[in-house]
Amino acid sequence: MTYKLDEKILSGEPNQDSTRAGFGRGLVTAARNDENVVGLCADLTESVQMHKFAEEFPERFVEIGIAEQNLVTVASGMAHVGKIPFAASYAAFNPGRNWEQIRTTIALNDVPVKIIGSHAGLNVGPDGATHQMLEDIALMRVLPNMVVIAPGDAVEAEKVAVACARDSRPNYIRLTREKSPTFSASDAPFEIGRAYILREGSDVAICATGTMTAQALIAAAELEKQGISAEIIHVPTIKPLDETTILKSARKTGKVITVEEHQIAGGFGSAIAELLSERYHDVIPSTVEESVQSTKDSSSSLCSAQNDKFLLHRIGINDQFGQSGTAEELLKHYGLTAENIVSTAIELVQNRSN
Amino acid sequence: MTTIREIEIHARNMRENIVRMLVAAGSGHPAGALGLADIYAALFFDVLHYDRDNPESPDRDILVISNGHTVPVFYAALAEIGAIPESELLTLRKFGSRLQGHPERKSLPWIETTSGPLGCGLSQVAGMAYALKYWKVSGANLTSARLSKDGERVSEKTRDDGLDERRGSNGSARGLQRFVYCMVGDGELDEGNNWEALMFAAKNRLGNLIAVIDRNHIQIDGDTEDVMPLEPLDDKFRAFGWQVIQIDGNNPESFIDACAMARAETDCPTAILAYTVPGKGVSFMENDYTWHGKTPNPEQAQKALNELEAEKL
Numbered sequence: 001m002t003y004k005l006d007e008k009i010l011s012g013e014p015n016q017d018s019t020r021a022g023f024g025r026g027l028v029t030a031a032r033n034d035e036n037v038v039g040l041c042a043d044l045t046e047s048v049q050m051h052k053f054a055e056e057f058p059e060r061f062v063e064i065g066i067a068e069q070n071l072v073t074v075a076s077g078m079a080h081v082g083k084i085p086f087a088a089s090y091a092a093f094n095p096g097r098n099w100e101q102i103r104t105t106i107a108l109n110d111v112p113v114k115i116i117g118s119h120a121g122l123n124v125g126p127d128g129a130t131h132q133m134l135e136d137i138a139l140m141r142v143l144p145n146m147v148v149i150a151p152g153d154a155v156e157a158e159k160v161a162v163a164c165a166r167d168s169r170p171n172y173i174r175l176t177r178e179k180s181p182t183f184s185a186s187d188a189p190f191e192i193g194r195a196y197i198l199r200e201g202s203d204v205a206i207c208a209t210g211t212m213t214a215q216a217l218i219a220a221a222e223l224e225k226q227g228i229s230a231e232i233i234h235v236p237t238i239k240p241l242d243e244t245t246i247l248k249s250a251r252k253t254g255k256v257i258t259v260e261e262h263q264i265a266g267g268f269g270s271a272i273a274e275l276l277s278e279r280y281h282d283v284i285p286s287t288v289e290e291s292v293q294s295t296k297d298s299s300s301s302l303c304s305a306q307n308d309k310f311l312l313h314r315i316g317i318n319d320q321f322g323q324s325g326t327a328e329e330l331l332k333h334y335g336l337t338a339e340n341i342v343s344t345a346i347e348l349v350q351n352r353s354n
Numbered sequence: 355m356t357t358i359r360e361i362e363i364h365a366r367n368m369r370e371n372i373v374r375m376l377v378a379a380g381s382g383h384p385a386g387a388l389g390l391a392d393i394y395a396a397l398f399f400d401v402l403h404y405d406r407d408n409p410e411s412p413d414r415d416i417l418v419i420s421n422g423h424t425v426p427v428f429y430a431a432l433a434e435i436g437a438i439p440e441s442e443l444l445t446l447r448k449f450g451s452r453l454q455g456h457p458e459r460k461s462l463p464w465i466e467t468t469s470g471p472l473g474c475g476l477s478q479v480a481g482m483a484y485a486l487k488y489w490k491v492s493g494a495n496l497t498s499a500r501l502s503k504d505g506e507r508v509s510e511k512t513r514d515d516g517l518d519e520r521r522g523s524n525g526s527a528r529g530l531q532r533f534v535y536c537m538v539g540d541g542e543l544d545e546g547n548n549w550e551a552l553m554f555a556a557k558n559r560l561g562n563l564i565a566v567i568d569r570n571h572i573q574i575d576g577d578t579e580d581v582m583p584l585e586p587l588d589d590k591f592r593a594f595g596w597q598v599i600q601i602d603g604n605n606p607e608s609f610i611d612a613c614a615m616a617r618a619e620t621d622c623p624t625a626i627l628a629y630t631v632p633g634k635g636v637s638f639m640e641n642d643y644t645w646h647g648k649t650p651n652p653e654q655a656q657k658a659l660n661e662l663e664a665e666k667l
Contacts, residue, residue: 038489062484070550073474077481080467081416081491085481101474101547109459109468 003196003234004185006155009214010221014181019211020118022154023175024049026161027086031057037165038078040064040087042071048088048118048175068093072101072115079111084165091117091133091174099139106170107143114164115140115172120150121210121261122317122334123178123327132322132330137209138266140172141239147192148239150174150210150260150268153182156236159190167192176261178327180211181218183234195242197249201231204345205249208259209235209268212315212336216259219341226342228349238268243275250276254307255348260316261336269314280310311351313344356399361606363666365395368430369635370662371443375426377655379447382455385632385645386539387427389570389603393628394431396606397535401613406437409463415532416482418466420475421539421568422456423647429453432464473545476565479536480555483563483623486532533617536565541573544582549594552623556595561620564613565596568603570632572643591625603628635662 008014031037031053038060039053045063054061064071068089075085087094094117095102106113120133140148147169151157157175164171171192189196198213199220208216213234220230231249235242250256256276258269317334331337356364368391376382397417398404405411419428426446433440438452445451452462456470466482469475485491542548555563567587575581584590588598597619601608609628616624632646633639636658639650650658 035490038485059488064554065550067550067554069474069547070477070480070554073477073547073551074481074484074554076467077478077483078485079481080478081482081485083485083489083491100471104468104471105474105478 009183016179017154019157020175022157026158030165042089076105088116091120118175122330128324129321152213181214195245199232201229204255212259218338264314264316365391371430375443383423386424389630422470472542473547477551483560552594555623563623597624603630
């Protein structure tokens with residue numbers, strides 16, 4: 001099934017919205033669906049776009065004050081008696097400030113608290129390094145039971161909020177402050193744990209998470225002009241990874257680029273590196289449908305690696321903190337742009353050819 | 355109804371089991387567990403509303419152990435009421451045991467929430483108490499759910515006299531309202547998360563929340579007042595908007611009365627400052643902070659058991 005893209009994404013003037021805004025709309029829908037959905041916030045209600053929920057469901061909105069450790073532990077208590085709490089603040093503090101509380105009272109307890117880390121990444125811009133959370137994926141993906149999701153755009157973020165409200169596990173949802181290009185159509189799928197091929201290609205596989213996926217798509221269009229065929233894999237769920245989809249694209253091309261607005265150490269790129277290092281040569285079913293079939297006939301429907309080796313390049317923040325500046329300036333400075341993806345892909349493809 | 359005398363006997367049995375299980379485990383925290391035996395006996399034979407045969411009964415009171423290292427006293431209480439076999443106590447801290455070194459929710463159904471890392475029990479309990487007070491919670495018809503949207507109590511059947519409302523361990527006298535109890539160590543009040551929780555509980559008038567502070571004055575590095583002074587602790591709780599009741603924590607009757615007073619106060623949370631003797635019942639452990647986190651060797655354990663046995667006579 002072909003993933004349905006927003007038709008304006010490659011128009012040069014794509015629709016722009018923030019993932020936090022999409023999340024805010026999705027939370028209202030989730031709350032309409034289920035009266036157990038409650039919202040907790042730490043003095044940042046409008047910033048994390050919980051205000052629409054708070055207006056429609058004031059009796060289900062709980063103001064915690066500037067106390068992120070309390071935010072998640074109170075949420076944990078509520079989850080213990082059957083509630084589905086969405087606990088929201090900036091990612092720098094949630095999970096930055098309160099990680100141990102999340103570990104013990106949510107992950108180890110295995111209760112369905114939804115941790116919302118907004119304003120993640122460099123794009124908070126002028127606030128500077130203190131508020132530019134670049135380590136949250138690493139912090140959260142090492143926790144057993146935790147699901148980690150970085151929605152790609154506002155449209156998807158809306159679906160993520162609804163899907164997470166129905167998920168019985170602890171979830172971390174990573175959101176961004178700035179508007180970013182919308183690439184997914186309103187009827188594009190989102191399922192926790194699935195990666196999506198947005199564009200098929202044969203020379204290089206570009207795996208992107210969060211709002212970096214839009215940059216990858218723009219890069220793919222440019223690469224095509226230069227004669228390079230890029231496959232774009234959108235990976236909104238960083239944990240659990242859709243290993244089959246990613247391995248398949250990696251083997252098809254033998255060249256993989258990961259893109260994230262996060263430290264490359266411990267984050268999304270690391271997760272892909274771990275996967276490829278250990279499982280690149282595994283024999284796996286080539287599609288989900290075939291995996292069902294393969295239980296009946298194991299000889300015919302398995303694919304092996306088409307390329308016996310792979311090259312990997314991770315684009316992200318390389319062991320540095322951010323700084324003040326506009327989002328655009330910072331993303332450019334740290335190489336989180338379509339242009340940098342293009343040049344990295346060209347280098348990787350040429351390296352392989354040599 | 356269980357008499358105070360019977361509760362005292364249960365507490366002594368529990369102390370013996372605490373010594374036995376800790377010496378078998380070879381590690382653990384005797385002082386706090388021994389000091390809390392009277393309170394736990396009172397909780398399980400009088401104060402708490404629960405169903406021994408159904409730890410998840412939807413109208414049960416909730417007990418959370420924020421000072422998770424004292425969990426042996428909780429396990430001993432479960433054995434004392436017959437909820438777990440006494441023989442299982444000797445599996446404490448061992449591989450594959452349901453009796454984990456610190457309380458783990460998924461390991462034993464009686465444990466409401468995983469705890470041990472100090473300072474975050476009160477806030478979890480505050481979340482539970484908030485949900486019980488203001489929202490419908492799953493699987494129970496509770497007065498706490500019959501509230502107007504702004505959280506005002508529409509009607510509440512309070513006990514005319516809490517002292518007459520003591521409920522037996524079989525949960526026969528059913529309370530209309532669920533209460534949430536939290537055991538808190540005094541040393542763990544060093545943790546800032548507690549004070550965030552205190553503000554939250556007072557703001558939201560969580561009268562269904564009762565914190566029991568084990569004021570035994572010891573923590574790993576010494577006396578609480580040397581490590582990081584807590585006094586005037588009662589004033590601190592009052593200043594944060596809590597009702598404070600101070601009792602001898604080794605007197606079960608005082609504790610039962612304090613819980614009744616706490617339940618009667620519906621508009622603010624209550625802290626019961628329970629002054630306990632750490633290591634209570636074992637002469638060489640009493641009031642000695644070095645017994646916070648080390649276990650007796652077999653000879654010391656035998657001496658302790660002899661003392662506890664002698665006390666029975």
